[in-house]
Amino acid sequence: MIIVLKPNFSEEQLQHICQKIEEMGFRYELSRGVQRTLLGVIGEEDELRNAPLKAIAGVEDVLSVLKPFKLASREFHEEDSVFELGHGVKIGGGSMALIAGPCAIEGPEILLEIAKEVKAAGANVLRGGAFKPRTSPYSFQGLGEEGLKILREVGDETKMPVVTEVMDPRQVDLIDQYTDILQVGARNMQNFNLLMEVGKTDKPVLLKRGMSATVQDLLMSAEYIIAHGNKQVILCERGIRSFDSSTRNLLDLAMVPNVKGLSHLPIVVDPSHATGRPDLIPSMALAAVAAGADGIHIEVHSCPEKAMSDGPQALLPNQFTELAKQIQELAQVFNKKVATTP
Amino acid sequence: MIIVLKPNFSEEQLQHICQKIEEMGFRYELSRGVQRTLLGVIGEEDELRNAPLKAIAGVEDVLSVLKPFKLASREFHEEDSVFELGHGVKIGGGSMALIAGPCAIEGPEILLEIAKEVKAAGANVLRGGAFKPRTSPYSFQGLGEEGLKILREVGDETKMPVVTEVMDPRQVDLIDQYTDILQVGARNMQNFNLLMEVGKTDKPVLLKRGMSATVQDLLMSAEYIIAHGNKQVILCERGIRSFDSSTRNLLDLAMVPNVKGLSHLPIVVDPSHATGRPDLIPSMALAAVAAGADGIHIEVHSCPEKAMSDGPQALLPNQFTELAKQIQELAQVFNKKVATTP
Amino acid sequence: MIIVLKPNFSEEQLQHICQKIEEMGFRYELSRGVQRTLLGVIGEEDELRNAPLKAIAGVEDVLSVLKPFKLASREFHEEDSVFELGHGVKIGGGSMALIAGPCAIEGPEILLEIAKEVKAAGANVLRGGAFKPRTSPYSFQGLGEEGLKILREVGDETKMPVVTEVMDPRQVDLIDQYTDILQVGARNMQNFNLLMEVGKTDKPVLLKRGMSATVQDLLMSAEYIIAHGNKQVILCERGIRSFDSSTRNLLDLAMVPNVKGLSHLPIVVDPSHATGRPDLIPSMALAAVAAGADGIHIEVHSCPEKAMSDGPQALLPNQFTELAKQIQELAQVFNKKVATTP
Amino acid sequence: MIIVLKPNFSEEQLQHICQKIEEMGFRYELSRGVQRTLLGVIGEEDELRNAPLKAIAGVEDVLSVLKPFKLASREFHEEDSVFELGHGVKIGGGSMALIAGPCAIEGPEILLEIAKEVKAAGANVLRGGAFKPRTSPYSFQGLGEEGLKILREVGDETKMPVVTEVMDPRQVDLIDQYTDILQVGARNMQNFNLLMEVGKTDKPVLLKRGMSATVQDLLMSAEYIIAHGNKQVILCERGIRSFDSSTRNLLDLAMVPNVKGLSHLPIVVDPSHATGRPDLIPSMALAAVAAGADGIHIEVHSCPEKAMSDGPQALLPNQFTELAKQIQELAQVFNKKVATTP
Missing domain, CATH: 3.30.70.1140 (Phospho-2-dehydro-3-deoxyheptonate aldolase; domain 1)
Structure with a gap:
């Protein structure tokens, strides 16, 4: 100093x-x-x-001369971290996760239908929200535990590990029973008590970057989780706030190699929330692969105009199928592999 | 639409x-x-x-043609809201709150010393953090319940209502027993489950604007609290993220009249967190009064170089005393009054 | 409306x-x-x-219901625009420009050395600044007309079209005599009189996005040039201002498909100025290709530690050679081609 | 270093x-x-x-340990700079400028009418644009030299110094003949050749902060002007780009004391361009006085719905009259004085 x-x-x-x-x-x-x-x-x-x-x-x-994070830093842990997500799917060190599913879990039939389609296309992790952070108190807030049960059943049936968001320290135990990966959303990236609680579980945590978080802020939040005992932190870039309203957020792809230089943790890119625009999602997913991402996260819905949350930004299953094929091919160019599930 | x-x-x-x-x-x-x-x-x-x-x-x-908030809007409630904070202190409709105290509660003697000085200077609400949101897991995290007790005792002894931060839905009941006002910090402005919990209490809530929250986002978060039963929401501007690192955050004073046009809720300005620089705090506090703020929130510490949190941005008691005098005089120019405590 | x-x-x-x-x-x-x-x-x-x-x-x-630009819009001109840059190099419609060279022209030998190396690596346009916009009046301001002559000679000798920046409406005629492509820098994107003057030439214009310009602002500036008679506008993304100082600017790659949906104009990405960090440039160049860019712009210097401007962000010739090979291979994956010069 | x-x-x-x-x-x-x-x-x-x-x-x-500007810094020149603007009006060191007038000069009668009204209200500098920087090539671009003549005549008749914008180095000599103060607009803050040209005149320069300029960037641009011979630089805060579109720009009032700590140059605040909203202008003008500004800049038009540029953000003459009175009274509270013209 x-x-x-x-x-x-x-x-x-x-x-x-x-x-x-x-x-x-x-x-x-x-x-x-x-x-x-x-x-x-x-x-x-x-x-x-x-x-x-x-x-x-x-x-x-x-x-200051040094970075304030330590456990999350590459100085501390030189090799890329690799985590097991379930059903043989790994993330990190050349293994890519392809996470897909609807924004919110709306019911068993519709989730199963979407899950089968994304799995057939090559997705290896199923996502779906049971507890939804919504800007308005009047919007659909998710099915709660009912949704978690549906997600678990559909994940088991389609043999895919599942990920769902946890918003509240009081929900950690409950959600931990149903899910393979715990997601901490952008709005909770600095909800430090929540970080401590997920830090006490033994499940991988998908930690989304806050809307105005610097790369260092994100790594400090990862440090919280690791410092409380859970080394399995997967970072996620999902866009930050900017002055240009033509996209929902501003996707910061340079943070991928930036993070990979500073940290050993794997990093996923979510072009769905970052752009909010289906016409931009495919090229941003491919750019993320080229940038070095360890995973891609895409919202898919079989009927966006009926979706109860974020319908307008979801890809249709056939759009996702085409994109997944391109992602897999491009991953090979970069010596990476999207694992297949059983 | x-x-x-x-x-x-x-x-x-x-x-x-x-x-x-x-x-x-x-x-x-x-x-x-x-x-x-x-x-x-x-x-x-x-x-x-x-x-x-x-x-x-x-x-x-x-x-969209209409704003998405309703209970927080002036269309719905034309008159300025006025809330009782304790010991006869009101906020709103011409009554100003002058909130002062250290960032963190460090012990009974030091808090009492600071409380006496800010009260003598004219502060009418005492602040102090017992649970501290810290970017680093290695920083001082606050005294917890021990701190709450100290705050309550010092508030009672100096006859000032007290405000302290709540970071976790599980803490609401505990903190509610000790404080007069519940503060929701910037990082938790969209911690919707926390908003719902404070919405179930009957204490005024000081809701700080998130670092990348629009004015509408802030009012939507206020709407959450009101929709869950608690009408006493006090908004707080504390600066937003910007590209200029010469101040800690960017104080957005235009949001004061902007909010007052859209909403009936009182609004407080916090130049301490907004600027992070003692040399800029006095003029920004005065500018906030001129902008129409219903309250000013200032961090004060009798020995900033020993403070356990945010020392460098605290005013010394004698600096605060001079500023408080100027705030009171300027408030009169704008037909407002900083209430005195017994 | x-x-x-x-x-x-x-x-x-x-x-x-x-x-x-x-x-x-x-x-x-x-x-x-x-x-x-x-x-x-x-x-x-x-x-x-x-x-x-x-x-x-x-x-x-x-x-407003409609976009305010017309000549630059794809509604007005459905096909991708393709422009001839010289020596058989085209940009747009599947042809990619690979623009490389030093930040500033420092002398004939050093420029020739760099030019030969980038040409051998596959670059098809040579860049170099003769008039430099520098934040400080005390920094090196460029060699002026002397620099232009050197650039022209080296371009002729290596058979590459050349691009250089014009900062002042009074310089347009002079620079027009020496260069194949006129560059308008980020700081001049809304220098409307300069836009009008380059709009009166018949040379392609490389128009860089301003640091706080929206996609629409950029297209409005392109509209100025086209409205004054010059249809050959090449857009360039080079990063925007953000709150995270870990990179020089924030590269906005989503603007590539965003612009391509709105406009027929080709678009180049400059990861050198966007990131300011040689360690991030290669992956961002590749991500730009995957995002659909029509060209890549890279600063190269054979001795960055002696460079008179922006040395720390330049790639070494051997780093560029490796990257250029990867760019060419990736371009093929996306059915594009980096043209070769004679 | x-x-x-x-x-x-x-x-x-x-x-x-x-x-x-x-x-x-x-x-x-x-x-x-x-x-x-x-x-x-x-x-x-x-x-x-x-x-x-x-x-x-x-x-x-x-x-870096030191700031990169020198001539503009308070370390170099400890006392506040005070400049003469004409007709006995001074700015700096306790003297405030109150600059008012329409966005664009539209004709002699309408300008004279507005000038008489703002002078009667207490304005001491008349503003009006003859050359207008407009985002769209299809918008009204100003009356040019015809407008300058009108401005000069109206300034002489109403005995007020006048200020008008210069956008192009080629216009400096022409505009210098007609105006008392040269304005460099936000979009040209880093048009370095223009800065050099106004640096060669002997007229005060009103230098507006760019939309994404840091305080240091602004002072570096002032340094350019001073380094070329003209010490009379008046800085102007007019809002920066932000993510909240509820105001046109984001007014950064903390930059007023921030600049005054770093530099001896006077600083003016322009709430008209900063907010773009007549309902917010009065309170932001008063907040600017409280923040320590040396001048206030307000757009006034007697018929905003007929204005050829930026009508919706102009105050009506009677609104300005009321505001000017409040500004004068508040200036006294802060031991400042708005000079009167003959």
Whole structure:
């Protein structure tokens, strides 16, 4: 950590700062430059970060040298992490997940119909929401436990691991009984108590990036989960807020190689929520494969105009079938493989 | 709601759309323009909003005419809402809250010292965090229930209503026993289950704007709380994410008159979190008064360089005393009053 | 265009509005809904757009139905535009441009060296800046006309068309004598007088997206150039401003298919300026191909640590050679071809 | 400047880096920390900034210690700058400018009518556009030189200094003959050739902040003008791009005290362009005074529904009259004065 002193600092302030640093148990090196004087503070960066050095009189700025995450970082764990998702499906290290399904679980028949179609097309994880975070209290909020049961049954019948969202620390135990992967949504990426609870389970967690989260924020939230005992964190890019309303969110594909440089965790891209536009989803799914994603997440509905949530952004099963074929072919070009389920 | 048809729509598609609209129980009016054909759909806008009209073939766009919130809107409730906060302090309709205190509760002596100083300066609500949302799992997470007890005792001794943050639906009952006002933080603005739980209490809720929330998003979250039974929602502007890192967040003061046009709810401005810089807090607090805010929220610490959370952005008690005097004088210019506590 | 009336409009206001609409030469249709009354205004959308309808008393909102660009739109020109860039290189309709070279032209030897290397690797357009837009008045501003001469000579010797930036309407004639393609930089995307001047030339224009420009803003700037006589506009995505400083800008790859749906113009992606990080450039270049880009623009320098501008974001020639090979192979997967120069 | 080495740097790389630094004529200090090794580079920060240190192998990051602007900085010039605008009107150091007038000059009668009304209300600078930057090539582009003549005549008749926008380096001489203050618009904030040209005049320049410009970017553009000889730069905040479309732009009032800490230059706030909404302009104008602005810039039109540009955001003369009175009163509270014209 580097402390930059104000141009007009007093020697008394300098002495006070140095004393403070020593009181906290750190060492320092003083460097008097042409225009600014610096103090290089030497010690565990994590402890330094929590010390309010910037509040001391005479300090102009405090520059951090290290990233604040550790367990999620590639410095700490050099190899790509690979996780088992169920039914032989792996993610990471060359294995790709192809996650598909409707936004919300609406009933057993319709989910089974969609599940069969996406499986036939090559999807290897089934998604569906039972508890739905909706901006409006007047929108459909999901079927709850009833939905979880349907998801489990359809997953078993079609032999696909399933993923569903958990919104509340109180739901973790319940949802854990039914699902193979726990999803934490974008709006809950910094719901720290929820992160702690999913950190106590032994299920992989699909952690979606918040709408205004930096790459570092996302990795800090992953750090929360790992620090509470669960190493199986799968990151997910699903678009961030921007000034251009022509797409629902702004897909940040550069974050894929950016994250892969910083972290060993696998990363999935969700072009459905990122764009909100079926006409853009296929090319963004393919671009995500080229960018190095470890998985693609697509919403599919057999009748979008009847869907109870986010219908307009779902692909039709035949559109998904065509896209899945292209994803599989492109994955091979990049020496990756979309695993098949039994 | 207005449906815009694609330039090359077929008459068959048009018929299908009209039939769908009638099936949903709505009426429509067809308008064939020079370049586009439109359908004005007539019916309850809330129900229309949930219908996936955009997913129907031949539809180019669906334009909304009404705002999606109702209980929070000024159309629904014309007069400014006024809430009682305790010890005779009101907010709204000309009464201003001046909320001050440390970021985190660190112990009884230090909180009492700060509370006495901010009260003497004119603050009428005491703030302090017992459960702290921290980006890093390695940062100080707050004293928990121990902190709540300290807050309650200090509030009683100094005769000030108190406000503290609730981060988890499981904490609502506990915190409700100790506090006068429940705060929902920026990161939890769309933690819908938490909104529902605070919506079931009878305490005023200080709802902070999320870092990438639009004004409408904030009002939709207020709508959640009101729809679950609690009308006492106090909105809070605390800055949004921007591309300029010279301030911690970007304070959006235009949202004050913007919200007051749309809603009857009182609104507080928090320049401490918005700027993260003590040198900018005083002028932003005064600008907030001029913008029409119903309250100002300031972090104060008697020794920022020892603070366990957000020290660098806290004002010193003597800085706060000077600012509080200016706020009170400026409030009078705008025919408002900062209530005094007993 | 649709006029939404305020909930409490008076019949007198309505009459005034209708009269205004008729005075402007438009027709209207009145639609009294359950909660709002609407007026569908029928006429040329372009003329309507310039009428200040929103300033009339009683009007709550004015909703636009059509896009404000015409010559740049695919509705107006259904086929992909294809432009000749020189030496047999085409862009658009399956032909890809691979534009490479240093940020700034620093001298004849170094440019020739880089040009030979990028040509050998497969680049088909040579880039280099002679007039440089620099944030600081104290940074290297380019070699000016001397640089243009060097660029022309090196382009002729290596038989590659060349592109260089024009920053000032007064430079257009001069630069036009030396270059094959005129580049308008991100900071000048809404320098309308410059757009008009390049619109009067007969050279293709590489128009870079502004840092806070929407897709529509970019297409409006293209419209300026086309409306002044030059149909050969090549769009370029080079990242937009965002809140995450871990990359220089935020690459918006969804804008590629988004633009291709709205417009017939070819579009190039520049991952060098978008990310500012050599470690992210290769995967973003490949993702751009998968997203449907008609060209890729990469900065290459044989000694980045000596470069006079933007050295840290340049690829080394051997890194470029490897990437160019991957781009060419991936282009084939998408039925596209990077043309070779003689 | 501080160089952070990669965790796995080699001693050979370190030697190469140190040699490079010495070749460039700088000194360094080596600091081997627990987790990272640093090099403090000592020398003129401006020269250091132009050296591509980050491109050297083994370098992880380069941290800047100083701000890159000098002539515009308060370190360089401690006192507030005060400029004469004409007819005895000053800006800076307690003197406030109240700039008002229509967006575009439409004719002599209408401008004279508006000018008389805003002067009577207390405005001391008249604004009006003769050359208009318009997003669409099909919108009204201004009256050109004809408009300048009208502006000059009306300014002389009403004894107010006048300000008008210059969009093109070729227009600077012409516009300089007619106006008292040259305005550089938001879209041209980084049109560096235009900045250089206005830097050669002796007229005050009103420099508007670009839509995605940081505070530092704005000060760097001011630096350009000053470095070319013209010290009279007046900064202007007019809102930046954000994700919330409920206002035209996002007014950043914290930049007022932020700029005043960094720079000696006066700063004006333009709530008309920032919000685009007449209902929000008055409170944002007053908040700007409270934030410490040296001037307020308001668009006024006597018949917004007939205005040829930006009618819907203009105040009516009677609305302006009321607001001007409040601005003058509030200025006094903050020990400032809106100068009167003869």
